[in-house]
Amino acid sequence: MFISESLSVNENGHLAIASADVVDLAKKYGTPLYIMDEDRISGICREYVDAMRKCCGENFMVHYASKAFCTKYIYKIIDIDGMGADVVSGGELFTAISAGFPAGKVSFHGNNKTSDEIEYALSVGVREFIVDNREELHLINRIAKEKETVANISFRIKPGVDAHTHDFIKTGQIDSKFGVALENNEAFDMISEALELSNVKLVGLHCHIGSQIFESEPFAEAARVMIGFIAKIKNELGVKICELNLGGGFGIRYTENDDPKNIFETVKNFTDVVKSECRKNNIDFPFLSIEPGRSVVAESGITVYTVGSVKEIRDIRTYVSIDGGMTDNPRYALYGAEYTVLLPERPLDKKTETVTVAGRNCESGDLIGVDLKLPKVKAGELLAVLTTGAYNYSMASNYNRVPRPPVVMVSKGKDKLIVRRETYEDLIKNDLV
Numbered sequence: 248m249f250i251s252e253s254l255s256v257n258e259n260g261h262l263a264i265a266s267a268d269v270v271d272l273a274k275k276y277g278t279p280l281y282i283m284d285e286d287r288i289s290g291i292c293r294e295y296v297d298a299m300r301k302c303c304g305e306n307f308m309v310h311y312a313s314k315a316f317c318t319k320y321i322y323k324i325i326d327i328d329g330m331g332a333d334v335v336s337g338g339e340l341f342t343a344i345s346a347g348f349p350a351g352k353v354s355f356h357g358n359n360k361t362s363d364e365i366e367y368a369l370s371v372g373v374r375e376f377i378v379d380n381r382e383e384l385h386l387i388n389r390i391a392k393e394k395e396t397v398a399n400i401s402f403r404i405k406p407g408v409d410a411h412t413h414d415f416i417k418t419g420q421i422d423s424k425f426g427v428a429l430e431n432n433e434a435f436d437m438i439s440e441a442l443e444l445s446n447v448k449l450v451g452l453h454c455h456i457g458s459q460i461f462e463s464e465p466f467a468e469a470a471r472v473m474i475g476f477i478a479k480i481k482n483e484l485g486v487k488i489c490e491l492n493l494g495g496g497f498g499i500r501y502t503e504n505d506d507p508k509n510i511f512e513t514v515k516n517f518t519d520v521v522k523s524e525c526r527k528n529n530i531d532f533p534f535l536s537i538e539p540g541r542s543v544v545a546e547s548g549i550t551v552y553t554v555g556s557v558k559e560i561r562d563i564r565t566y567v568s569i570d571g572g573m574t575d576n577p578r579y580a581l582y583g584a585e586y587t588v589l590l591p592e593r594p595l596d597k598k599t600e601t602v603t604v605a606g607r608n609c610e611s612g613d614l615i616g617v618d619l620k621l622p623k624v625k626a627g628e629l630l631a632v633l634t635t636g637a638y639n640y641s642m643a644s645n646y647n648r649v650p651r652p653p654v655v656m657v658s659k660g661k662d663k664l665i666v667r668r669e670t671y672e673d674l675i676k677n678d679l680v
């Protein structure tokens with residue numbers, strides 16, 4: 248039976264991911280366990296690239312936002328058809344480079360890049376820096392001068408668009424720590440300043456309005472604002488901005504209440520706006536980039552746990568405790584995120600119970616979800632949380648000195664361990680005395 252693009256029920260009645268039996272994988276690798284469908288990830292990358300090609304000709308780049316899921320192997324999957332990557336730290340850049348991903352396709356983000364990170368990024372030759380603020384602009388210029396080079400830069404602009412999503416993941420409004428504002432001329436003044444500097448070259452503008460956004464209007468509005476600003480720079484400073492990066496943030500399906508648009512529709516909506524605004528403002532269609540993260544990896548991933556106890560508190564709540572929790576998935580604790588859960592050994596059983604799935608860490612807020620529907624479940628059974636491919640492994644921690652789970656990639660029914668399970672020895676390897 249079909250559950251999603253990656254998930255089905257096999258002939259044993261078990262949950263299967265990319266045709267591999269999830270119960271077998273849990274036996275082979277233990278739990279908790281992250282499992283991801285490699286072909287789904289590469290399929291989505293192709294969908295983004297094809298959609299952008301249809302809408303922009305060859306004048307585009309799709310950057311995978313590394314923060315969603317960053318391991319060496321992901322860079323091998325996304326290194327197709329000219330795709331790039333965005334990184335927000337020296338660590339993400341190091342991971343990409345270690346995987347053999349070309350630095351020339353990497354853009355370097357972050358609202359507080361350190362001198363060390365800037366030096367490192369310059370030494371490996373990243374494509375560009377997305378500059379967040381004035382101090383950083385001058386720091387990049389100074390370091391580039393010392394290294395007798397010129398750094399390509401884009402500015403991160405707050406387009407003044409308030410997207411409908413969780414407060415912690417919206418970034419397009421003036422009250423945000425990321426980027427420079429239009430409303431108070433901060434962005435315009437900084438661009439004028441950058442044009443005077445000898446060791447930075449302004450190539451583009453960037454914006455990112457937030458994450459897990461379903462409506463097309465905020466993206467359209469951001470595109471209108473950004474094209475308007477490119478026209479203003481041309482008219483008032485006589486400078487042609489050739490590249491525009493509209494960021495990521497495209498929403499995906501966590502539960503049946505989520506109804507994302509398909510990739511082509513999403514891309515067509517904002518590229519149509521870019522085209523018409525360029526015509527209106529009499530400017531050339533820019534080299535257009537996007538940076539999807541969550542939508543590339545989230546739906547390809549699941550996490551499999553073992554149930555340790557089922558605590559029924561009569562007339563109050565039933566807690567189903569699992570062998571992982573906020574250490575491998577902090578998203579309920581941080582955002583009240585909602586997930587769909589299944590029992591991999593009997594995914595089709597009727598969901599007759601309402602339970603709270605609790606983690607094994609010492610926090611009352613360490614939950615995976617509240618009032619979730621499940622069949623009556625017993626200690627020792629497997630439990631799968633769906634749609635955990637993004638912002639789970641990458642946000643995992645060692646709180647309570649819990650080792651992080653391994654990651655298994657599955658392609659056409661064949662599994663490959665891409666990150667091994669952490670050991671107790673790993674946990675103490677930096678403890679010096």
Ligand code: LLP
Pocket residue numbers: 312314315333356416455457458459494495496497538539540541542578582637638
């Ligand atoms: N570009 C920039 C500059 C970003 O800051 C982000 C995400 C992306 C692209 C990718 O956005 P996406 O396509 O993944 O929505 N930890 C949160 C999400 C934080 C997103 C941060 N920036 C969560 O688990 O929901």
